[in-house]
Amino acid sequence: MQNSAPLIWNDSLMTGVPEIDEQHRILVHTFNEASEKLCGEVSQEVLQAITQDLLGYALYHFETEELLMHDAGYEAEDDADARLHLAEHRDFSMQILMLRDRIKAGIPIPPHELLVFLNNWLVRHIMHTDMRLAAFILARRASRPS
């Protein structure tokens, strides 16, 4: 497994919104843990445990982000990007559910596939989609200090 170098939580992943960053840090950790587990013997239980972790992450983290998004009035300002953002969240959960169905049916999941999926998610969603949302939230907070 070549893709096992741990992802270091660094400034390039920081959005600047503390609530979001704290949860992203956990996601990065979950991701690293998953990579580590996927390098060993990958049983159905391991895969179920990893995907369950990801489901939990999706439920609480997406709620945090979407509440922040809503409170900042993101839809009103940039409806297209808000929709895109929600769509990416829903797609994440959907992909995990499909993965779980396949695991349940005993269809082998190449560990590499899960790693690539998570890696892509991290890079695409956190580094791009979340950054745009965070910039918006920070600008809102700066102009309207609570």
Added chain:
Amino acid sequence: MSESFPNDFVGLDSSRVISILRTIEEGILLWNTDGYLMYANPAALVHFNDSEERSTGCHWSLLAQRCLSAEGLPCDGECFPLDRVLAGDANTRPVRLQVRSAEDQVRWLRVHTQPLTDIHGAVTGAVCSSVDVTRQVEQENSLKLQAHFDTLTGLPNRVLFSDRLDQALAHARRHRENLAVCMLDLDGFKMVNDSLGHPSGDQLLREVARRLHDSLRGDDTAARLGGDEFALLIGDLKTSGQCEQVVKRALDAVGAPYFIDGAEVRVTASIGVTLFPGDTMDPDQLLRHADQAMYKAKQAGKNRFSIFDPTLESRARANLGLIRKIELALERQEFVLHYQPKVDCRAGRVVGLEALIRWNHPVLGQRMPGEFLPLIEHEDVIVRIGDWVIDEALREQARLRAAGHELTISVNIAARQLVRRQFAERLEAIVGEGCAGSVGRLEIEILESAALEDIGTVSSLIAGFQKRGIRFALDDFGTGYSSLVHLKRLAAGVLKIDQDFVRDMLDDPGDLAIVQGVVGLAAAFRRDVVAEGVEDVEHVRMLLSIGCDVMQGYGISRPLPVEAVEPWLRNFKPDPRWQAPLAEAARSGAALLPRPGRLS
């Protein structure tokens, strides 16, 4: 003594003054304006370990050379401020000095230097008064020692440790360094103490302390917090591997044999480690986290170390939050049921509905059961959700019956709920109430894997209630460790073929074989069979040809929100293509129908 006292000021001649000065315990040193010693009384000579011959006429700096400051440094003009006083500074404070006594002991002096002035205020010299404060300083030092060091082992105590931890944290933050805080607890110390007695126990603790201290690098701290509990502070770590090395060294050192009163004694240690940065900046919390990790090391079998995982804790917190949210969602009635029709395609009639839970999440919108039920499958709230599902499904069944639709309703029940005594009581109540049409029309769907968790309880539950009109179905059959023995023991009346096999059976001969196998098993064991995941007409035709008549899936109907159920039932007509001869079905374009994306 070249200088004399102004008689008109003191009213005494110098010989009388000198005889007075001989009698007092305070040392008195008189200096001229050039800083040379003119007079020293006997007490002063003793204090400074000096003789009259040697000292008279010497410059103050020679005397200062024989002293050390309170911090143990050579005396400079600051701690022996004679120059300043002679220059007219009347506000110097008393200073503490150390002098070696004739017995080569350290003598502590409090020395106060003040200018001597004539009646016009001109400085004519200086006077030093000295007091021996050795006993006072020793007492203070021993109190300080007691306050900061453990009297048994001589290691820093909790107070000094937390002081050093504060400093180390500040330093690590400034210089972006890593440090580790460790809690160490001896394994089996109580046994040594009990069997060999307290004196031996104390001796062992002293030896452990010495070894811990020796195993650390110079700047690191080993402290005794009390009992057989120690703490380590390891600073300036370049890698986490470095920390592990130090901790392993400490484990090895503690674990080596001891010889106490001629007997060999062995103890080991469990160490919990937490790392900064990464973990919190709060010192108390760092200690608590190290303590938690130490308990993990104990649980994992002792004589080892465990590293605290800060994200694990925040994840645990997040999960607790989720469970609470799901409980709230139940109270706030955020859950709804959707109903997916099951159709007997050979007979062309609807035979039942499967109730499927959805969470109308206030922020995230409608969530599928697969997204949240796995997170609470081991929590009590899943039992309450299961109860609610049964109640709600039975209510809907009654409403539909009133509208003229007599249908079986099935609900999904988690393993955690199945094996509870309360669940049997609940089914008892449903059967007892007679619930009019409900008897024979309620079906409990259980995952095969869930049934196996406690196959004894589940099989007697099934056996007991199936006779009395509640049916059981084994859901997702074929995906677990299906075995004929299980099938024999679990008298569930229905086997449900997992949707993954059905969906792929047209392309994958292996999946088709599984579907055929389950249908064959059901026939052999006299069970009914239901196929899930039917997506198009081809699936229906294939299943009918295999001998599986009852099916559900998007190809028939997606799960319907409650308000859409009755209209759908009213308008239901069997698709003629299901049972049309092959050629006719092909002509009508069945095979070309696009497959809809699958949801759930």
